[in-house]
Amino acid sequence: MSLFDTSKIIRIPLRGAKIEYYPQFFGGDEAQELFDELYQNTPWIEEDIKIFGKTYKQPRLTAFYADNDINYSYSTITMTPIPFTPLLNTIKTRVENATESKFSSCLMNLYRDGKDSNGWHADNENSLGKNPVIASISLGEERMFHLKHKRIKGLTKKVNLEHGSMLVMKDETQHNWLHQIAKTTKPIGKRINLTFRLLK
Numbered sequence: 001m002s003l004f005d006t007s008k009i010i011r012i013p014l015r016g017a018k019i020e021y022y023p024q025f026f027g028g029d030e031a032q033e034l035f036d037e038l039y040q041n042t043p044w045i046e047e048d049i050k051i052f053g054k055t056y057k058q059p060r061l062t063a064f065y066a067d068n069d070i071n072y073s074y075s076t077i078t079m080t081p082i083p084f085t086p087l088l089n090t091i092k093t094r095v096e097n098a099t100e101s102k103f104s105s106c107l108m109n110l111y112r113d114g115k116d117s118n119g120w121h122a123d124n125e126n127s128l129g130k131n132p133v134i135a136s137i138s139l140g141e142e143r144m145f146h147l148k149h150k151r152i153k154g155l156t157k158k159v160n161l162e163h164g165s166m167l168v169m170k171d172e173t174q175h176n177w178l179h180q181i182a183k184t185t186k187p188i189g190k191r192i193n194l195t196f197r198l199l200k
Helices: 027-042 086-099
Strands: 009-011 020-023 047-053 053-058 061-066 072-074 077-079 107-113 120-121 133-138 144-147 156-161 166-170 177-181 190-197
Touching: 027 086, 027 133, 027 190, 086 107, 086 133, 086 166, 086 190
Parallel strands: none
Antiparallel strands: 009 020, 020 166, 047 053, 061 107, 072 077, 107 190, 120 177, 133 166, 133 190, 144 156, 144 177
């Protein structure tokens, strides 16, 4: 895996946030190989989630990997980690080198089509610490990443997450901004998202 040219990093100017976008962090052929390998060999599960006392199937498939035995909890879900595979360790090392950050876990999401989504939220669980660095790899179909400020109405941003790209959120981003992958009626294919975090 080749090193990313840092001159191609796009810094997204947002108030109270630090977000960097790495287009083609993995090149086309390499990104497709990663997608195929992860899609076929990941033990995907469909978690139940409770909303206002009712139980629904989460609108995407997930898998959670870590280099320790620390569970990850968000919303009403608690995930027990699977040990990192050699492939995920290789990806993690490359992400760590590019971001100059350390990560202990990877939450993977499989969006099967435009009906699969992730609602408005911030990655601000106590287990992530005060100003977490979140590195998100996108493989497969492009999806729009929506951001909105928590307190300033109308302050929004959209980023098109391309095949093979990486989006990094750091510093005060999670304190001030929410993000989501919204549903779409467009006929689109599958997308895999790998979100690297350091659980404390």
